[in-house]
Amino acid sequence: MVKKLTEEERIKLLKNVNSYRREFEDRLSPLDGLRRDKPVTFISVGGGELGDLAVTAAKRIYGGLSGGIRTIAFDRYNGFPAQDSSDYYEIFDMKDGDALENYIRKYIPDPNEPHAIYLEVEMIDTERTFRLGMEEGYRVMSTPYGPLVCMDRHATKMMFDMLRLERVEWAYARSDEEVRRIAADFGLPVIVKPVMTSSGHGTSIVKDEESLKKAYAHAREHARGIGEEVIVERFMPDLKSSGTEVTQIVVRHFDGDGKIVDSFLPPIEHRRPGATYHESWLPATISPLAARRCREFAGKIADFLGGIGVYAVEQFVIGDRVYNNEVANRPHDTGLITRWMLNMDEGGLQLTSTLGLPLSSSSTEISRKGVYGVAHVVLAPDGFEGERKVISVDMGAIHRFMGSGEDFWYFGKPSAYAGRRMGLAVAFAEDLNSARHGAERLAHFAEGCILYGGD
């Protein structure tokens, strides 16, 4: 179990970020060249589709191991997406700090040798990676301390307040009674969330007073980490009716003079009918003023946390107003669309920046001009109980079905549980609705082409 921070520990952590950042950044240096005889090491802790995108970038862009980058991926199950694209892999429970440390040391015995460690997932021992980064000199990217702030909703919101950034109205509660008091103050509906979770686990939208107690219990039950505390937010009905959601990605990287600078990706817009990532697209349809605010807020967050690598800030946009919601100290699933729409995708950007390699100014620009590119998730059926093995995928049928310019990325996961993300369907069109419709149509067709065995 992850230990939840106390109020005092959160204040201390945020106060310490400044000194952590200076200390950590002092140890970072640009990498000018790659050497065949002495490859640099890139470890992806977590080898899902996001890890795969970074690991394959080492091959696609830099020639892989013989070009001078050795890639290693870790995950908890056999057959994970980045397993066969990395040069080496390990399978173990990444929440086990001793195992994690041992495997990192196995591939990087000397932290003074050039390397980068990308934390692709949150379900790992982040206290151990913090220690390895701050005390042992390992380059845990974007920073070793960032995950401690970003994984904890309370600490993240305290950071927004410290930086005076717009965010949804929120409070924390440690009992039913406190939840009730806050709800009365905000007015219903409210949204009750665990302090630490993702993908909507433990979250409820509460519309009537009788359900508050259940929502509090639900949030505590599904939280990662133990404790009484939950987060209560004012629910924003305008978000779904007239607003939209974006992910603003910032890459911190070395410039030609060896200084760390920010580059901004265009904001990525997304919709989620349920709790998890469903579809995302580029370019976003938000106003120029909202887009400016997205950049300004995300830039302040990335600069506060520091280090080098990709930061992804989830934001709610209603008209010209922008509210910061969450921060990931790494690439983001909504950003997978960058593979088709930017000169360099977020995996390439993460690999390049964290190794200290130079980034050209055009890397973060849109590559396909004049069209919307939409990625839509391809999911395993909702009705699955437990895990089912994947038997086959009918690529022929999918390719015959595809419209002109459409694309399908199959992740190759060996098994599925209900609603597991198995791939992405992508479509392009001059008008956004056609592109969304095309991607959805292809995604639903592809879902029917994956054959699963019995459980």
Ligand SMILES: Nc1ncnc2c1ncn2[C@@H]1O[C@H](COP(=O)(O)OP(=O)(O)OP(=O)(O)O)[C@@H](O)[C@H]1O
């Ligand atoms: N206060 C709010 N008002 C309206 N909608 C909200 C609010 N908070 C969250 N949502 C909706 O729920 C989604 C998930 O919320 P949030 O990102 O906080 O949770 P999560 O569990 O971390 O999900 P994920 O891991 O998928 O990002 C948001 O993207 C948004 O669509």
Ligand SMILES: [Mg+2]
């Ligand atoms: Mg979120």
